Amino acid sequence: MRYVAPSTLEEASAFLVDANGNGRVLAGGTDLLVQLRAGMANPDTIVDVKHIDELMTIKEEADGIRIGAAVCGQAMGEHAGLNNTWPGLVEATELIGSTQVQGRASAGGNLCNASPAADSVPAMIAAGAMISVYGPDGHRELAVENFATAPGKTNLKEGELITSIKLPKPAEHSGDAYLRMTPRTEMDIAIVGLGVALTLDSEGTVTAARVGLGAVAPTAMLVKEAGDALVGSKLDDEALERAAEACRKACNPINDKRGTIEYRTKIAGVLLKRVAKIAAERAGS
């Protein structure tokens, strides 16, 4: 097993190409090292990307905030600009693991691990985040909801890696929030995770809304119908119930050690109502 720590994107991509499908990117390592120990992963080459500046910085740009793919959750949690604009995403990221894990685990890693239950992903989907990818064919961009294709699988091609995640600048009177259901209060995996980002007009009517839903299908997803159900409403019970129903309908979960189909489906609706209210409160304040 070879460990390499390139300082440029070009080198990193070349190492991955050389590894011929047996290379793994190491950012925080909170998923990869566990898989190595359990014998679930056995790569020939480990490409540590923490020496590539672009992947390690949070940058405020004119039209939003760009988060380097290997920036850890702790750094995101301490970033004032991010907290002001996307508090829901920060909350979601800070739910990942323990304090120790927070100092290592990255949003990029959370995306690449492609767990349907990844906490930061529904929040990123709700926020309308875009992923920047670099590879042998240069740069490309895609929406977060289009990134994972199945549990543990992404549409990254050979030699590609995520460089950053771009969060748009929210419109006036916008807010986002994320909640998850876990039996324990922390150190647990979401049975359902749900993020909402919405915008209100001066009357308090929802003018735009996006709902990201995780842990209830093979990948986290955008539930467009749920967002649409909120638009035009003041989050009255009827609108909330329609959005909740859209979330329940979008569920395609499995029965497993973490939850049942029935429970997961029910909770998706419960969380939609709770999260939408928090997001609206933030948008109004």
Added chain:
Amino acid sequence: MAEKTYKWVGTRQPRPDGADKVTGRARFGADFDMPGQLVGKVLRSPHAHANIRSIDTSKAEALPGVKAVMTSADMPDMPDEMAPAGEVMVNLRDVTRNVMAREKALYDGHAVAAVAATTEAIARQALALIEVDYEVLPHVIDVDQAVAEGAPILHENLRTKNVDGAEDTLTNVAARIQFTKGDMDSGWSQADVVIEHAFTTKPVHQGYIEPHAAVASTTEDGQVQLWCSTQGQFNVRGYCAKLLGMETSQIRVTPSEIGGGFGGKTVVYGEPLAIKLSQKAGKPVKIVMTREEVFRGSGPTAAGAMDVKLGATKDGRIVAADLNIRMQAGAFPGAPVGPACMCSFACYDIDNINVVGFDVVSNRPKVAAYRAPGSPVAAWGVESAINMLAEKLGMDQLELRIKNAAREGTKTHYGPTFKDIGMAATLDAAKNSPHYQTPLKPGQGRGVAVGFWFNIGMDSSAACHVGEDGTVTLISGSPDIGGSRASLALMAAEELGVDYQKIRPIVADTASIGFNFLTGGSRVTFATGMAVVQAVREAIDELRARAAKLWEVDVEAVIWEDGCAKPAGSNVGDFEPLSLAEIAVNAGKTGGPINGHAQLNAQGAGPGFGAQIYDVSVDQDTGHVTVDRCTVVQDVGTAIHPDYVEGQLQGGVVQGIGWALNEEYIYNDKGQLENTGFLDYRMPVASDLPMIEPIIVEVPNPNHPYGVRGVGEVPIVPPMAAIGNAIAGATGIRMTDLPMSPPKLSAAIDAARVSEAADD
């Protein structure tokens, strides 16, 4: 009763192992290494139930770096009879089969072979090269299914003990036991109100942070040294000697610091395998379990399915109590069904009691002890039913318990008559607690439950060595799992009248101190404490004798007071007191080293009673339960080291909250365990817990020089039922199956809503 005042006993002193533990210097089981040591790894069955047709280890043996491979063929078979091993009566036929499967694999994770190799990678590779030819058999996990007709049979030789005519019947029921008191017909005829309900619990793991670890080093002349994490080095020695056909004096076992045991480290797993592999390889072998192996291969506590029936008069006097409990032992007989039956109604003074219990095998790891084994399982049913009775009678849950509490003179259904017990005092303290006096907030529910554990005595040895500077080494053979070193040192300081810091308590290996029964049954501060007091008193007698010699007076004329030898009276002569240090420095001139030793079988352990109060809130949409407040009240006899006592009370509650709300083993349809780590085996984390308020009640045990009862087990008995009772208070829903996890509670809430709507 007159309050005794002590200088050291009852004070909160720094723990002797504290500095080592906070600096990371403490050596736990996996921290011990030997030069040239090999890595031992165990191959485990992927099948819940399978005949082992053959095992071919030739490819593994041929792998470079592999120094030894073993199977059950390397250990002698054992007869099917109960035999003593380190003072525990065990069926060695079962024990040898549990540490390594013979004709059958009986659970997912059952050890079938082991290797020792130069590296872990080679050892893992070697395991993959071992070819086991399994004939997979139908399996059974659930206890009531294991009892049902047509269930897969685990052991061809098993017959139900204590049942006439069972000799010819293949069964999974290893034994039936029964305890009766009074006359049930008469009891039921007096009852105005009867409650009858079924309850189940799930097996739960002790969840010690430190996995099992052992290093064995053997020599050509047959001597063995073993370092391991255990609650009983003498029991490990006894087990290994029997299983490997050795003499106990050939095996020297040194216990490491222990990262939790809770009863789970009272048996052997890798220890005899490490010895055998070391013998075969001629090098030291270290076996450390992974967390997955701990879950798949080491004992959880037993679970139970039970039917409880209670009858009471209108004014709340319980007149009849019946319990039928089936407990799962795992793959081999030995569920703690005896203690479950005995503890079930021990908190109450009831005239007519009938308790029947069954010890049932199924395809799961063989159970091991876990804090008050059996008692929490029975209490889940009994204490839930007591609240159902209170609801039906319209009585306060605590008042009903006070009215029926066991008291001095209560004759138990399992035999003994209680004397000097603290059940009533504990209930009074609970009733008068700030918690019980505080009204509930809207939406909250409050639950109460009580619990009992016998506490035990058994064999202990201790030594007190006085150093030349007057400091003292205090030697016991009881692994310290709950603060016993500090407690023993406090009692020694009290006896000697010297500063606690002058006493260094250690836990010795099997060759350095006489036999000590394992640390369990909440016995150490009681029994080893008695041995320590005796040993110290022997040393004090010697110190007096030396002073008498220096003063040329009779030893009877010398007393020991405040750490000094003093003349018993003015007529003895005008002598300045001689301190411990002054006597010690001249010991060579007055007769040689000054030591005290004691060995005893401690009698008169004091029964322990506790009561707990919980306030909970329930998220009606998700079924998530938050424990808002908890008070744990317990009669501990005397709290020698109150910090540790409180820690024991709080720790038991934490484990009980996990047992109540989330912990369970999840098996797939092949009988394989799916949640083999702490991520999905959900023990509580700190943020799941409220501040747990301890209230120490002290009704001294008259059989102990400082009034000690056991502490560590009672606190895990009440939580499950108390939380269930609180949930019933908050929701009106009576949960009967553990754990009361969010999906289950949510489904129950929804079902109740549907049925309410139908009633409207």
